[in-house]
Structures are given as C-alpha cells and as structure tokens.
Amino acid sequence: xxxxxxTPSNKVTEKGKYVELxxxxxxxxxxxxxxxxxxxxxxxxxxxxxxxxxxDDSGLPNDRFFAVRPEGSVSTLKIQRTERGxxxxxxxxxxxxxxxxxxxxxxxxxxxxxxxx
Amino acid sequence: RKEVxxxxxxxxxxEGATVAFNCTYSNSxxxxxxxxxQDCRKEPKLLMSVYxxxxxxxxxxxQLNRASQYISLLIRDSKLSDSATYLCAVKSRxxxxxxxxxxxxxxxxx
Numbered sequence: 001x002x003x004x005x006x007t008p009s010n011k012v013t014e015k016g017k018y019v020e021l022x023x024x025x026x027x028x029x030x031x032x033x034x035x036x037x038x039x040x041x042x043x044x045x046x047x048x049x050x051x052x053x054x055x056d057d058s059g060l061p062n063d064r065f066f067a068v069r070p071e072g073s074v075s076t077l078k079i080q081r082t083e084r085g086x087x088x089x090x091x092x093x094x095x096x097x098x099x100x101x102x103x104x105x106x107x108x109x110x111x112x113x114x115x116x117x
Numbered sequence: 118r119k120e121v122x123x124x125x126x127x128x129x130x131x132e133g134a135t136v137a138f139n140c141t142y143s144n145s146x147x148x149x150x151x152x153x154x155q156d157c158r159k160e161p162k163l164l165m166s167v168y169x170x171x172x173x174x175x176x177x178x179x180q181l182n183r184a185s186q187y188i189s190l191l192i193r194d195s196k197l198s199d200s201a202t203y204l205c206a207v208k209s210r211x212x213x214x215x216x217x218x219x220x221x222x223x224x225x226x227x
Contacts, residue, residue, distance in 0.1 A: 031213060042121075042204050042217030043161065056214055091160060095213075103149045103208075106215060108160040 002027070004109030006092050012115045013082055021077045021112045025094030032075050033093040033106060034067055035059075043091055043108075049075060050097060082116045089113050118143050121207050123218035131226050134195050138221045140205030141187045149208040150181055150188045154201045155220065161204055164190075195225045 005024045013019050025032050031050050035043035045059040049069045060066075064082075069075040079086055093106040123140045130136045142150075150167035165172065167179040167188050178191040188207075192199055202220040209216075 033214070035217075040125075040219065042206075042219050043215075045214040045216065048213050050213070056212065059214065103151070103166045104213065105151065105163050105166060107163060110160050 004092055004094050004107055006090075006109040006112050008112055009110065010113045010115075012117065014117050015082060015084060017082050017116075019079050019082055019114065021079075021090050021114070023075045023077070023092030023094075023109060025073065025075070025092070026107060028096070029094035029107075030072065030097035031095040031104070031106075032069060033095075034075070034077050035091040035093065035108075036088040037091055037111070038088045046077070079114075082114075084116050087114055087116045119218075120144060120216050121205060121218040123205055123221045125219055125221060127222040127224050129224045129226055130195055132195055132197060134225075135191065135193045136195055136223065137189055137191045138203055138205075138223075139187050139189050140218050140221075141185075142207045142216075143186070144207070144209055145186065146209045146211075147186075147207045148210040150179075151206040151208075151215070152177075152179055152188075152190050153204040153206055153217075155204055156201050161217075164203070192223075195223075197225050197227060199223060200225045 034046040037043045048056040052072045064080045067077045089111040091111045092109045152164040153161035155161045171180045176193045204220045205218045
C-alpha cells in the first residue's frame with residue numbers, strides 16, 4: 001500500500017510568513033507524529049496524535065507551532081511568524097497505534113524541506 | 118548528557134568487512150529500541166526493532182544490553198549499498214514519542 005506522503009516537498013518562505021505543511025499517513029494508522037531534522041542531527045520529536053487528539057505536544061518549541069488532525073487522518077503542521085531558525089526538514093511518521101501489540105514501529109514520509117529566508 | 122548518544126563516525130570500511138555500532142541511552146525507563154537507516158536527503162527507514170533477546174535479519178544483528186544501557190548493530194559482509202547513516206531510536210515506557218540519536222555515518226569502500 002501507499003506510504004506516508006507529505007506536501008509540499010520543498011517550501012521557501014520569508015521570515016515572518018505563515019506556512020502549512022501537510023501529512024497523509026498510511027491508511028489505517030491511527031497514530032501520527034511530527035518531527036523536524038536539522039543537518040547532522042537526528043529527528044527531533046514535535047507532537048504526537050492518537051486519532052484526532054494531540055496526545056503529546058511536549059516537543060513543540062513555542063506557541064508559533066501548532067498542528068491539527070481534525071478527522072484522524074491527514075494532519076497539518078502550522079508555523080506562524082516563521083524565523084530563520086525554523087529552517088529544517090519536517091518529517092511526518094505514522095504507526096498502527098497504541099495497543100496494537102509489538103513495538104508500534106513508526107514509518108516516515110519523505111519530509112518537507114522548509115527554508116526561511 | 119544527551120538522552121541517546123551515538124558516535125557520528127564516519128566509519129570507513131572495505132566491502133566484505135564486519136562493522137558494529139553502539140548507541141547508549143540514559144533513561145532506564147526506555148522500553149522499545151529501533152535502528153533506522155537514512156540515506157542522504159531521504160527519510161529514515163526502519164531497519165529493525167531491537168528485542169530483548171537480540172534479533173537477526175540477514176546480515177544485520179541487533180543486541181540490547183539493559184544493564185549497561187546500550188544497543189548495538191552489527192553488519193556482516195558489508196556491501197557498498199550499506200553506505201548510509203544509521204540512527205538509533207528509543208521509546209520510553211508509557212510514551213509514544215521516539216528519541217533519536219544523531220546517527221552514525223557508514224561508508225563502505227570498494
């Protein structure tokens with residue numbers, strides 16, 4: 001089946017602008033995660049959804065970052081008043097969800113490369 | 118101290134060699150462990166989950182040492198196509214977020 005998809009693949013914006021990044025998880029996966037990755041670093045956790053609700057948003061760096069998943073499938077990460085330091089690859093992952101047994105492995109999408117000028 | 122630590126490398130090894138990476142974690146409540154492979158400018162791809170008893174998948178063997186709080190990845194008979202960055206990842210009991218190391222870069226040389 002199809003994997004996790006993310007759009008756009010690249011986004012260039014100017015400092016102070018608002019951006020939205022979209023993630024479409026693997027069909028049937030109830031859990032969805034957002035990470036960001038800077039050069040030379042591992043992915044850094046931002047937020048986790050189980051269904052429609054944000055079960056853990058402890059990784060969001062500040063209140064300029066917000067994410068929604070209104071119907072429990074597609075998710076949008078929203079960044080207000082972008083700063084140059086927000087430049088990174090934003091990765092989305094999905095998993096079958098808690099209580100499905102096993103290690104609940106996460107599978108990643110190709111990411112959105114965000115550049116803030 | 119970082120929650121998950123890896124030697125960034127690079128590890129340069131000849132084809133056919135055996136190479137091993139370690140990854141240490143600081144949270145004793147860590148419950149699930151993973152190795153991911155990441156190619157340049159691509160997303161991380163799950164290589165294998167790490168089970169308490171250790172597990173093997175072809176040329177790849179993963180081990181967990183809870184007492185010393187580290188996991189390892191052994192690659193036998195290295196291929197040129199194994200060249201990538203290998204990320205270890207750890208999940209704590211009761212949480213779903215995964216904490217990644219910075220990755221270890223492997224370059225297999227002809």
